[in-house]
Amino acid sequence: MNQPKFNIGDKVKHFAYGKGVILGNYHKRAGSYYWHIQYENDSFGYNQESNLKLLNNSIKPYLEEVVTEIVRNYNPNYGDDRICKCGHPYYRHFDTYENMSTCGCKYCGCFTFEEENN
Numbered sequence: 814m815n816q817p818k819f820n821i822g823d824k825v826k827h828f829a830y831g832k833g834v835i836l837g838n839y840h841k842r843a844g845s846y847y848w849h850i851q852y853e854n855d856s857f858g859y860n861q862e863s864n865l866k867l868l869n870n871s872i873k874p875y876l877e878e879v880v881t882e883i884v885r886n887y888n889p890n891y892g893d894d895r896i897c898k899c900g901h902p903y904y905r906h907f908d909t910y911e912n913m914s915t916c917g918c919k920y921c922g923c924f925t926f927e928e929e930n931n
């Protein structure tokens with residue numbers, strides 16, 4: 814009971830609700846895992862793992878993993894005029910014509926803003 818038994822996308826059968834697909838996140842509650850499931854009749858459930866059975870045809874060639882990507886965006890509250898180690902202000906490290914994407918400093922090759930501490 815320490816590891817969850819299913820993966821997202823697995824086909825399972827609930828003893829009362831029938832066949833469904835695991836949609837997402839499990840949560841541990843009172844010692845058992847619960848899963849969000851979409852059933853074949855388009856109803857949704859949040860059901861306890863012990864009431865679900867993995868169907869044989871759900872074994873897949875790849876195990877999938879959700880990867881979190883950190884995207885760094887312009888922070889309008891940081892202070893546009895703060896000065897970077899490269900000598901240029903904060904806002905110059907973003908492209909105003911490209912939705913403030915992090916393009917690196919417009920005046921030099923500095924890619925990451927690091928505030929100059931005197």
Ligand SMILES: [Zn+2]
Nearest residue numbers: 897899918923
């Ligand atoms: Zn810089």
Ligand SMILES: [Zn+2]
Nearest residue numbers: 899901918921
């Ligand atoms: Zn610079």
